[in-house]
Amino acid sequence: TSSSSSSSSSSPTPSASHFIGKKEDIVKAGRVTKLVNGCRDVLVLYHQGQLHAMDMRCYHSGGALQYGDIEEFNGRLCIVCPWHKYKITLAEGEGLYQAVDDPTAKPLRTHWCSKGVKQRIHKVTEVNGDVYVTLNNSSETIESDVYQTEKYRTVLLKA
Ligand code: FES
DSSP states (O other): OOOSSOOOTTOSSOTTEEEEEEHHHHHHHSEEEEEETTTEEEEEEEETTEEEEEESBOTTTOOBGGGOEEEEETTEEEEEOTTTOOEEETTTOEEEEEEESOTTSSSOOEEEEEEEEOSOEEEEEEETTEEEEEOOOOSSOOGGGGGOSHHHHHHHHHO
């Protein structure tokens, strides 16, 4: 679906990327939320030298991930939803949980498991100090999609 306009072909950023802000501002703030392309609320965060982007509302019940702590579980960086403490990997959007090895054994031993990708992760790029997000438009349904509607946007604004 190419545009018929005569825009430059040497643009440094692909047309599907959306400006979020200056990197220095995002680094300073740590987190930024933005309505991208008029249709998607995205959380962009900076942690340990890396930028990450994901759907802003938690796949579980729409929790405000911008207020979550970032912690490492099983060697993977996760955002912990402030509502019910679900853990979501920053890199893939996987839901992680601790499973009990054997419920009859004492003491109980647990190990980390993945529920698979639950939160939609978006691509972040940086060009000359400007940060852009390219929405992940994969057609597979991801659970966090449910909270990307006008209804939840309004609820959030009123909250
Ligand atoms: Fe995020 Fe429940 S809404 S853990």
